[in-house]
Amino acid sequence: MPAWDCPPTQALVILARVNTPTDLSAIAYLSSAVRPFSDDELDALLVDARAFNNSVRVTGVLLHHDRSFFQYLEGPADGVAQVYERVKASQRHRGLIQLLSGPVGQRHFTSWHMGFADAPGSALQSLAQAEWLDTRPALEQRASDGPLPPGLRLLTKFWQTWTKGPA
Numbered sequence: 001m002p003a004w005d006c007p008p009t010q011a012l013v014i015l016a017r018v019n020t021p022t023d024l025s026a027i028a029y030l031s032s033a034v035r036p037f038s039d040d041e042l043d044a045l046l047v048d049a050r051a052f053n054n055s056v057r058v059t060g061v062l063l064h065h066d067r068s069f070f071q072y073l074e075g076p077a078d079g080v081a082q083v084y085e086r087v088k089a090s091q092r093h094r095g096l097i098q099l100l101s102g103p104v105g106q107r108h109f110t111s112w113h114m115g116f117a118d119a120p121g122s123a124l125q126s127l128a129q130a131e132w133l134d135t136r137p138a139l140e141q142r143a144s145d146g147p148l149p150p151g152l153r154l155l156t157k158f159w160q161t162w163t164k165g166p167a
Helices: 008-018 038-057 077-091 123-145 148-161
Strands: 022-034 059-065 068-076 093-103 112-116
Touching: 008 112, 022 077, 022 148, 038 059, 038 077, 038 112, 059 148, 068 077, 068 148, 077 093, 093 148, 112 123, 123 148
Parallel strands: 059 112
Antiparallel strands: 022 068, 022 093, 059 068
């Protein structure tokens, strides 16, 4: 029953249940491409992943360097599970290592991003890179406010290692 068809007290309970982040979860993993990706293949991956992740309300970031990928995903547990099943089924990479999986108290990203440790090879990749770079100051601010959650610590460590610069 939609909230607008309920008595006011029941509607508040339904709305509270919809808006509580109790089912948020996160997964972080590392993998290697089976072969180098062309710029067109990276663009296709970017467009496809962004569309699917958005459809299941999953946010996060995928970092790419040489033939390596690091991805941090967050969102509703069922959405994260759907995205991760697609990741595991992909024939484009191997050596998938799940680094963490579990509940999180809040989202850290408002959308899904892709960052490139090397210079982006297309206009689409440059736009994605700009969005990722715009997000990084918020991560740096969180780090200065106190310890980062484990997934964000891994994310910043991989970015720092791959770019040889500050997280």
